[in-house]
Amino acid sequence: MRIEVExxxxxxxxxxxxxxxxxxxxxxxxxxxxxxxxxxxxxxPLFLVSVKTRLAAGKIRIxxxxxxxxxxxxxxxxxxxxxxxxxxxxxLWRMYGRERIEQLSRLEVLCKGIEEDxxxxxxxxxxxxxxxxxxxxxxxxxxxxxxxRYELSSESVIxxxxxxxxxxxxxKELANKLHKEMEELDVQSTAF
Amino acid sequence: xxxxxxFDGGVYRVNELYExxxxxxxxxxxxxxxxxxxxxxxxxxxxxxxxVEKKSIELGAKLVDIPLGGTEIAVVAPTLGRHHMPHPVCDxxxxxxxxxxxxxxxxxxxxxxxxxAQISAVEKALINEYDAAVFVLGNFEDCIRNEKVRLFxxxxxxxxxxxxxxxxxxxxxxxxxxxxxxxVDRMRRAEEIAKLEEIAKEVSRVVEERRKIIDEDPLFVxxxxxxxxxxxxxxxxxxxxxxxxxxxxxxxRVKIPYCEWKTELESMNVYxxxxxxxxxxxxxKLDGSTLIKIFTTSKxxxxxxxxxxxxxxxxxxxxxxx
Numbered sequence: 001m002r003i004e005v006e007x008x009x010x011x012x013x014x015x016x017x018x019x020x021x022x023x024x025x026x027x028x029x030x031x032x033x034x035x036x037x038x039x040x041x042x043x044x045p046l047f048l049v050s051v052k053t054r055l056a057a058g059k060i061r062i063x064x065x066x067x068x069x070x071x072x073x074x075x076x077x078x079x080x081x082x083x084x085x086x087x088x089x090x091x092l093w094r095m096y097g098r099e100r101i102e103q104l105s106r107l108e109v110l111c112k113g114i115e116e117d118x119x120x121x122x123x124x125x126x127x128x129x130x131x132x133x134x135x136x137x138x139x140x141x142x143x144x145x146x147x148x149r150y151e152l153s154s155e156s157v158i159x160x161x162x163x164x165x166x167x168x169x170x171x172k173e174l175a176n177k178l179h180k181e182m183e184e185l186d187v188q189s190t191a192f
Numbered sequence: 193x194x195x196x197x198x199f200d201g202g203v204y205r206v207n208e209l210y211e212x213x214x215x216x217x218x219x220x221x222x223x224x225x226x227x228x229x230x231x232x233x234x235x236x237x238x239x240x241x242x243x244v245e246k247k248s249i250e251l252g253a254k255l256v257d258i259p260l261g262g263t264e265i266a267v268v269a270p271t272l273g274r275h276h277m278p279h280p281v282c283d284x285x286x287x288x289x290x291x292x293x294x295x296x297x298x299x300x301x302x303x304x305x306x307x308x309a310q311i312s313a314v315e316k317a318l319i320n321e322y323d324a325a326v327f328v329l330g331n332f333e334d335c336i337r338n339e340k341v342r343l344f345x346x347x348x349x350x351x352x353x354x355x356x357x358x359x360x361x362x363x364x365x366x367x368x369x370x371x372x373x374x375x376v377d378r379m380r381r382a383e384e385i386a387k388l389e390e391i392a393k394e395v396s397r398v399v400e401e402r403r404k405i406i407d408e409d410p411l412f413v414x415x416x417x418x419x420x421x422x423x424x425x426x427x428x429x430x431x432x433x434x435x436x437x438x439x440x441x442x443x444x445r446v447k448i449p450y451c452e453w454k455t456e457l458e459s460m461n462v463y464x465x466x467x468x469x470x471x472x473x474x475x476x477k478l479d480g481s482t483l484i485k486i487f488t489t490s491k492x493x494x495x496x497x498x499x500x501x502x503x504x505x506x507x508x509x510x511x512x513x514x
Contacts, residue, residue: 015373145305
């Protein structure tokens with residue numbers, strides 16, 4: 001992973017690189033991030049960050065993360081990989097509504113009146129999952145008071161510009177430029 | 193001058209230590225027993241330390257200096273959000289406890305951001321109730337020097353700032369410790385623990401300075417003497433709050449409601465005087481607590497003269513014994 005920081009203070013820049021690394025480690029997504037670039041201007045104030053991720057290919061089938069059994073009350077799901085528990089639950093709620101999906105315990109779900117085969121056909125998108133985790137990492141990284149944000153997202157790059165009061169036009173342009181630069185970046189062959 | 197020490201030993205014959213401390217004009221502040229071992233926080237006049245040390249060796253125990261013993265310190269973060277809590281704020285608070293302080297972690301309501309960072313009058317008043325405050329700030333000098341300094345502008349108690357950039361000094365603060373950056377994990381590596389030590393030493397230095405200023409015109413009684421009397425009050429004995437009576441450099445915090453116990457506290461006898469005559473009792477900003485600020489000997493003397501009492505009565509205070 002390559003991280004580049006543009007900022008006026010060396011100690012502050014190093015601090016943010018260290019912080020970003022710890023956050024990625026905490027979320028277990030270090031190897032999914034290919035490159036990141038921060039542009040920090042404390043006196044403006046502006047915090048611009050762009051992250052390029054490795055494409056998370058493929059979809060996850062329910063069988064890979066849970067055991068599905070048919071019972072009298074309905075189809076019973078025992079989630080074996082808890083990392084996917086929130087995504088599976090939200091997918092089930094979205095598909096069948098809260099009335100038919102009952103969460104019995106942290107990792108046990110009962111689907112009332114839904115066939116086992118129908119459940120087994122569901123898939124979770126890995127790319128979406130990764131995007132959520134990257135956003136979570138960026139949310140933890142950005143200074144808390146910088147609530148005014150301008151966000152750009154494409155298949156493999158997420159860029160966020162954050163400031164305190166007003167998002168200036170030139171900062172948006174800078175964010176667009178950085179986003180494009182990151183999209184075109186070939187990490188394997190180019191260095192920053 | 194009184195010294196706060198920690199006795200780390202066993203329960204066997206520990207009563208002998210209690211008696212010795214009492215005979216030498218000292219006080220026991222806290223006892224924490226675990227099976228057969230016991231930690232006793234005690235206050236003794238500096239001059240008699242050797243005798244207490246001799247007794248500790250005789251009992252097979254250690255007598256450790258706790259420079260922040262008998263103090264209550266606030267560790268302040270810009271907010272309670274995960275960007276500022278729990279690390280390194282809680283690590284600092286925990287490390288100060290090892291030096292004997294009672295610490296309180298506090299997050300400001302609107303301390304986030306740069307220009308928008310602010311502190312309310314109530315928050316300032318609350319911080320002023322403590323003996324010292326440690327402000328834990330961010331990574332950029334520009335933000336700290338130009339904006340965040342406003343957070344500790346009108347704080348009366350000594351302020352120590354812990355922050356990332358190398359800053360030598362800041363206005364309105366007694367010490368700055370650099371190299372404490374924003375982080376999401378514990379400070380457990382050797383260099384990080386050294387940084388915690390540095391903060392604790394700076395806080396100890398600042399507190400010691402304040403102790404010396406107080407000693408120039410000493411308090412009428414040592415706070416530990418009042419604590420002994422307050423400990424006997426039924427609401428204090430029944431209190432489930434941790435450390436219901438906390439010592440300050442110039443008084444105490446008693447965690448019982450001021451409005452309910454004001455009269456009883458004020459009429460408490462301290463060397464033939466009422467507590468209300470030798471100290472100021474106020475309602476603490478911390479819910480359900482009473483703050484006691486002990487007057488200096490000279491202030492009690494002048495108040496006595498005003499009331500028509502003989503100032504020679506003052507010789508009956510604890511400091512007269514030393």
